[in-house]
Amino acid sequence: MNDIDLKQYIASIPDFPKPGILFYDIGSLMRNADAWQLATARMAHAVAPWQPDQLAAIESRGFLTAAPLSTRLGAGIVMLRKPGKLPGETISHSYDLEYGSDTLHIQAGAIQPGQRVVVTDDMLATGGTLAASIALLRKAGANVVGASVLMELTALRGREKVDVPVHALLSYDD
Template identity: 65%
Template sequence: MDIKEYIRGIPDFPKPGILFYDISTLLSHADAWQVAMGRMARIIGAYQPDVLVGIESRGFLVAAPLALKLGCGFVMARKAGKLPGGTISHSYDLEYGSDTIEIQDDAIHPGQRVVILDDLLATGGTLSAAIQLCKKVGGDVVGTSALIELTFLNGRDKLDAPFEALISYDE
């Protein structure tokens, strides 16, 4: 099954000149979604993770079902101020400004094998920040992954951990 057939391209979203790869069409097709999650489970399972970290918000849609399928924990990496209880944060620079992501301070234990997931890898800034955040709390980031990689943006070059994508777009 060609998973790309189930991903819709939306031109000029969220702003002119951007082609948005919409995974909602994949999510709405039960067979294609199951195939995608099965393929991702094989990729992620090879890392033997203790915990999967999903990056807000579409990364949750990938990481949570995979954690259930693989029998490991799931942790949310969210924007600042969105998680209850004590948190650990990491701030990082974007092309136009900065941002902060957080995890709960008891979500990852030192030495746990961590795989970080998102729906899409573009420039790599947010995924790189998530790697640094997980390492800050003692997690052993053994891998990272996304459903989609935009290879022409060279995001994987910013990552300090192995990266694998289910599908890629070269332009």
């Protein structure tokens, strides 16, 4: 099983969502039950040494990676969401993107001070959202011990924007 190349299950869609972009579709991986099980098992194996208390899932595809990991690791899940999506009091962090800005929220009290947290998402590209997620979690009192993503676009050098270890299950150079 260790010699199975999971990239064969990731569809590459040219010119999506706009011309010149090559989109890597995790939907094709998730549709194959065996490949998805293997992917989440490999991610859990990589994350386990960090001993997370919580997985912080970045909206929305991070929810898809956090759910199976939390079950395998015995960790809880906290959601990092866009404005207006969480009830009650929230803690927020705004950040700049290449073309504009965005804001992430977490529910106040979702993290206990000092809890070990691993951030999860489907993709690491430029690193802006991951860096903002780490900053938000630290505002909430988390001890962010790492980040785990299904795919990384290494040419965009996003991991250079974060100061925690990053595990990427699959890497693409283009």
